[in-house]
Amino acid sequence: MGKPSYIEQQKRLQVVNQAVSEEERIERARMLEEDIVRQALKQSVLKLNPAVMIKNPIMFAVEIGFFITLVLPFTSLESSMVPAWFNPIVSLVLLFTVLFANFAEALAEGRGKAQANSLKQSKKEIHANLMKSDGTLVKVASTELKKGDIVFVKQGEMIPGDGEVVKGLASVDESAITGESAPVMKEAGGDFSSVTGGTMVVSDELTILITSNPGESFIDKMIALVEGAKRQKTPNEIALHTVLMSLTLIFLIVVVTLPVFTSYLGFELDIAILIALLVCLIPTTIGGLLSAIGIAGMDRVTKFNVLAMSGKAVEAAGDINTIILDKTGTITFGNRMAYTLVPVGEERLDEVAKWSAVSSILDETPEGRSVIDYVQSKAYPYNEAMINGGEFVPFKAETRMSGIDLRDGTKVRKGAVQAIVEWVKEQGGRIPHDTLKKADQIAAEGGTPLAVAVNGHLYGLIYLKDTVKPGMRERFDQLRKMGIKTIMCTGDNPLTAATIAKEAGVDEFIAECKPEDKIEVIKTEQAKGKLVAMTGDGTNDAPALAQADVGLAMNSGTAAAKEAANMIDLDSNPTKIIEVVSIGKQLLMTRGALTTFSIANDIAKYFAIIPAMFMLAIPEMEVLNIMHLHSPISAILSALIFNAIIIPLLIPLAMKGIAYKPMSSNALLRRNLFIYGFGGVVVPFIGIKLIDLIVALFI
Ligand SMILES: Nc1ncnc2c1ncn2[C@@H]1O[C@H](COP(=O)(O)OP(=O)(O)OP(=O)(O)O)[C@@H](O)[C@H]1O
Numbered sequence: 001m002g003k004p005s006y007i008e009q010q011k012r013l014q015v016v017n018q019a020v021s022e023e024e025r026i027e028r029a030r031m032l033e034e035d036i037v038r039q040a041l042k043q044s045v046l047k048l049n050p051a052v053m054i055k056n057p058i059m060f061a062v063e064i065g066f067f068i069t070l071v072l073p074f075t076s077l078e079s080s081m082v083p084a085w086f087n088p089i090v091s092l093v094l095l096f097t098v099l100f101a102n103f104a105e106a107l108a109e110g111r112g113k114a115q116a117n118s119l120k121q122s123k124k125e126i127h128a129n130l131m132k133s134d135g136t137l138v139k140v141a142s143t144e145l146k147k148g149d150i151v152f153v154k155q156g157e158m159i160p161g162d163g164e165v166v167k168g169l170a171s172v173d174e175s176a177i178t179g180e181s182a183p184v185m186k187e188a189g190g191d192f193s194s195v196t197g198g199t200m201v202v203s204d205e206l207t208i209l210i211t212s213n214p215g216e217s218f219i220d221k222m223i224a225l226v227e228g229a230k231r232q233k234t235p236n237e238i239a240l241h242t243v244l245m246s247l248t249l250i251f252l253i254v255v256v257t258l259p260v261f262t263s264y265l266g267f268e269l270d271i272a273i274l275i276a277l278l279v280c281l282i283p284t285t286i287g288g289l290l291s292a293i294g295i296a297g298m299d300r301v302t303k304f305n306v307l308a309m310s311g312k313a314v315e316a317a318g319d320i321n322t323i324i325l326d327k328t329g330t331i332t333f334g335n336r337m338a339y340t341l342v343p344v345g346e347e348r349l350d351e352v353a354k355w356s357a358v359s360s361i362l363d364e365t366p367e368g369r370s371v372i373d374y375v376q377s378k379a380y381p382y383n384e385a386m387i388n389g390g391e392f393v394p395f396k397a398e399t400r401m402s403g404i405d406l407r408d409g410t411k412v413r414k415g416a417v418q419a420i421v422e423w424v425k426e427q428g429g430r431i432p433h434d435t436l437k438k439a440d441q442i443a444a445e446g447g448t449p450l451a452v453a454v455n456g457h458l459y460g461l462i463y464l465k466d467t468v469k470p471g472m473r474e475r476f477d478q479l480r481k482m483g484i485k486t487i488m489c490t491g492d493n494p495l496t497a498a499t500i501a502k503e504a505g506v507d508e509f510i511a512e513c514k515p516e517d518k519i520e521v522i523k524t525e526q527a528k529g530k531l532v533a534m535t536g537d538g539t540n541d542a543p544a545l546a547q548a549d550v551g552l553a554m555n556s557g558t559a560a561a562k563e564a565a566n567m568i569d570l571d572s573n574p575t576k577i578i579e580v581v582s583i584g585k586q587l588l589m590t591r592g593a594l595t596t597f598s599i600a601n602d603i604a605k606y607f608a609i610i611p612a613m614f615m616l617a618i619p620e621m622e623v624l625n626i627m628h629l630h631s632p633i634s635a636i637l638s639a640l641i642f643n644a645i646i647i648p649l650l651i652p653l654a655m656k657g658i659a660y661k662p663m664s665s666n667a668l669l670r671r672n673l674f675i676y677g678f679g680g681v682v683v684p685f686i687g688i689k690l691i692d693l694i695v696a697l698f699i
């Protein structure tokens with residue numbers, strides 16, 4: 001067979017893979033960052049458009065305050081209670097309050113826009129070699145390709161659309177999508193058959209069946225996503241928004257009715273002061289940062305090369321109680337290799353080797369290839385011509401077997417021991433007495449035993465070795481601390497499953513799990529009121545991915561899996577579900593913490609503004625000035641300035657998310673209430689006092 005081995009292909013990839021220099025990357029990142037800030041500054045002004053502002057009613061209220069204070073000096077409503085410069089200054093501070101909030105949002109949006117731009121560049125129209133039914137090629141524009149078309153792509157050409165490889169084996173540079181410069185292998189059949197339009201074939205050639213219609217490709221969806229075109233408020237955001245709106249309304253009523261009371265007491269209140277009071281009391285801090293927190297959370301997920309289909313999915317990740325993980329390839333490295341062969345009963349080793357090889361010649365799975373590599377490396381004889389005219393029986397998760405039916409009627413199979421034992425019994429064969437004992441020995445070491453049989457005759461076992469990835473135990477410990485349960489689901493036998501589960505430290509495991517069993521596990525957990533996350537890549541994972549609250553599909557997986565999932569990992573690394581959960585938690589916590597902080601701020605503002613207001617009318621009220629602020633005017637201005645600058649000061653926290661240590665939700669809540677609640681009360685007292693000291697220098 002002229003096809004290069006898997007190992008050879010991997011080596012070739014390393015040569016093709018030329019990394020960009022570190023300095024160049026840092027320089028590019030810096031330029032991008034500068035550009036994002038420049039764009040965000042521009043956007044914060046453009047967003048002042050009231051038609052846009054109205055989408056954020058809290059900040060819209062501030063903008064109205066800005067307009068009122070702006071025109072106030074030109075009306076008869078201006079009072080003589082305050083100096084002439086007071087109104088314009090209040091107006092200016094209010095303008096900056098709105099600009100700061102706009103800047104926070106624009107900054108968060110900027111990253112997505114930058115990414116969308118680079119994606120759009122990879123989407124430029126290209127030529128495709130469309131294969132007609134008679135096998136001839138015609139050149140067409142990539143935008144004309146429809147579902148079901150077959151195209152041919154050779155080295156150096158771009159893949160014109162999303163599809164599945166139907167023929168060929170090639171390395172593909174997917175950096176346009178994943179940002180990862182190392183090319184990946186694509187081949188017909190199996191787990192690495194799906195390709196994405198806009199990626200480049202860097203060696204060999206592929207025949208591809210197009211699976212998406214114009215405008216519905218993966219890149220089209222990605223652009224819409226990162227641009228935020230489809231960003232909708234999540235249920236949590238809507239709930240919080242309602243609370244904040246109610247608070248705003250209450251304060252509005254209080255402030256509007258205040259002059260009624262004071263006129264009863266015999267004095268008037270200045271309108272600019274009332275507006276300053278209102279703006280200080282309504283939750284402008286969280287109102288200004290709310291959408292930035294949400295966008296930044298999505299962005300953090302994207303930075304991990306995970307594409308979240310909605311903000312809701314990211315939030316759901318933060319609330320996950322149970323994670324379902326595969327064994328092979330997720331908890332273990334997954335390159336299960338034939339390690340040794342074990343004859344059973346009276347069988348001879350070379351016979352086991354021969355039938356292992358015959359059953360594997362056409363089996364392109366890593367397991368199958370490793371059997372051939374092993375038999376060849378030990379130079380056991382087998383005759384490749386035996387398979388000529390035979391019918392290949394590919395591996396299926398349902399049958400847990402693979403093999404070949406030879407031309408002379410001989411049936412050769414290898415597979416999970418239980419499956420082969422049943423198969424042999426069906427043919428009227430007998431199971432050598434030491435088969436199960438030897439299989440259990442392999443399983444107890446964490447290996448996967450495959451039995452090899454011909455018709456009713458069981459020859460021996462193939463010991464497939466797999467290794468648990470380093471650091472898995474620590475990660476599962478962390479998840480446990482967060483109160484998250486991990487369940488390992490595997491198609492492997494119970495003994496191997498138990499050994500690996502114990503070694504990796506997962507909480508529970510389910511062995512001999514067929515793909516459809518996963519959906520049952522998910523439903524059972526959900527019935528207990530739990531939110532469940534899982535990863536998957538196969539078409540048979542699709543229903544479970546759709547059922548899970550967070551379904552993370554591998555980019556290398558099938559179109560059906562990606563369609564069903566609400567997140568896609570562009571690096572196809574199934575352990576990433578753990579990071580995604582952490583990011584979701586961080587998003588929820590950041591929002592909670594900043595809301596607490598924002599509302600707790602009001603206490604200090606009451607102490608600054610309310611006494612000042614009364615002191616302006618009744619100077620004897622000086623006793624109320626417990627913060628010892630310079631003057632009533634400076635007190636009001638200082639509170640208002642603090643209210644404005646706290647927004648940009650908190651942007652880094654909103655964007656980066658608050659530091660996150662794995663612990664239970666209750667412990668976290670207590671800790672955050674303390675830090676952000678207590679901090680929210682204390683910080684503005686200090687801040688307002690400091691600003692007052694500076695303001696006093698000017699008035
Ligand atoms: N190429 C193959 N030929 C024959 N039998 C195989 C082959 N690959 C795997 N098996 C057997 O089928 C069983 C089920 O495989 P499957 O891929 O469904 O699950 P798994 O890889 O063991 O576990 P996981 O669900 O964690 O990926 C394996 O445990 C093994 O016994």
Ligand SMILES: [K+]
Pocket residue numbers: 279280281282283284285643
């Ligand atoms: K406020």
Ligand SMILES: [Mg+2]
Pocket residue numbers: 328491
């Ligand atoms: Mg598997």
